[in-house]
Amino acid sequence: MDLSRLVRHQLIEIEQTMKALSLWQTLPPSSTAFDSTEPFCIDTMQAQEWLQWVLLPRMHALLDSAGPLPDRFAIAPYFEEAMPDAEPLLLLLRQLDGLFAPLPY
Numbered sequence: 001m002d003l004s005r006l007v008r009h010q011l012i013e014i015e016q017t018m019k020a021l022s023l024w025q026t027l028p029p030s031s032t033a034f035d036s037t038e039p040f041c042i043d044t045m046q047a048q049e050w051l052q053w054v055l056l057p058r059m060h061a062l063l064d065s066a067g068p069l070p071d072r073f074a075i076a077p078y079f080e081e082a083m084p085d086a087e088p089l090l091l092l093l094r095q096l097d098g099l100f101a102p103l104p105y
Contacts, residue, residue, distance in 0.1 A: 003099065008063050010096045011056055017089050023048040040078055047082035051075075073100035 001009075018024045025048075033044035040050045055075070062069060076093040083089065 003069065004063055004066075006099055007059065007069065007096070010092065010099065011059055011063075014051070014089065014092045014096065015056060017092055018048065018052060021086060021089060023052075023086070023089070025049065025052060028053050040075075047079055051079075070100055072102065073097055 015024070029045050029049050033041060033049070034054070036042070036044040038044075040047065041054060042050075045053070061067075074097050076090060076097045079086070079090055079093050
């Protein structure tokens with residue numbers, strides 16, 4: 001399976017797990033929350049909000065447009081701090097990070 005398909009599958013798994021853990025929201029944060037210049041919109045959104053309303057849509061948009069995927073990717077450490085009790089979600093985020101890990105030489 002190519003990287004794009006693996007990433008898409010992982011994004012879907014993350015969404016399903018967020019729903020199963022009751023972390024999925026039906027309403028987005030306020031429009032001003034998206035104006036943050038901080039990493040993960042940490043000053044305006046909760047971690048799960050950023051994941052649902054920023055990362056997942058952006059990654060799907062990249063995949064839909066066949067745009068270049070990131071060379072490196074590491075979001076799990078932030079979520080391990082922000083949501084330490086969400087282990088099923090953390091596992092999926094670690095796996096997503098792993099898809100972008102550089103290959104050893």
